[in-house]
Amino acid sequence: MSENSIEARVKKIVVEHLGVEEDKVTKDASFIDDLGADSLDTVELVMAFEEEFGVEIPDDAAETILTVGDAVRFLEKSTA
């Protein structure tokens, strides 16, 4: 995984926002169940993704982003 890959950038944002250990931020990790995020954190994360990747994530899409992998897949698709 290169440092500039979407996955690496997503993980960096998650580590910074949630203050969690990097090795906990796996693709299967759920923001709320595994990483201790509350609903406000998930909104902040979505906004941080939007800013980092220059995309707009509509509310109905945001609702489907539950894990780190969900975010990576969504952003890979929308920035492709």
Next chain:
Amino acid sequence: MFSLQGRRALVTGASGGIGSAIAEALHAQGATVALSGTRQDALEAVAGKLGERTHVVPANLSDAAAVDALVGQAEAAMGGLDILVNNAGLTRDGLAMRMKDEDWELVIRVNLEAAFRLSRAALKGMMKQRFGRIVGITSIVGVTGNAGQANYAASKAGMIGMSKALAQEVATRGITVNCVAPGFIESAMTDALNEKQRAAILPTIPAARLGTGAEIAGAVVYLASDEAAYVTGQTLHVNGGMAMI
């Protein structure tokens, strides 16, 4: 108590009577203050009086794009934003039956919508830094109503409801959202009252006088302080006892 040393505050309507008193009081407690309003000269005059730790960021709050840019400008000038005081407001009085659409819309847009847009923008940075104070200057008439002010009363009541909703959304992040509700205060707004109106109002105020901008500012300083961290979603009425709610 109530030190605001190191805090960065944005005050809208900062050249008016109440707004300049609020800016002065926040500044006196140690805050850096960004002064916003439509009249650059008047803002410069307030800034000149306060001296260091002041910035002038003019904006017309009836212009949505200007409103959306304002928080960013204040953050850029001060290196961040800790305290937002939504003070700017205007009146377009008239009995409802004769009230023009423009007068309704302008009052709602400036008094309520701009306060929402500024709060939304400010919350972004406040959420990240896990600290923030938003204080809305509402009005006694937002709670009691007032004939001839359907638009103004609606905007001020709206501000109270909005503040309660925002307060609930961000309480876990060290951010409080409160209102101060002035009664009759010596300002350009009450200067517009004629003698007859004044004579009718005074007997309804137990303190038997109009309030001062400084007395509103004191309430804002308290709500902006660290000491008020556990006070959120509230409206502090400063009205000489005119309405005890």
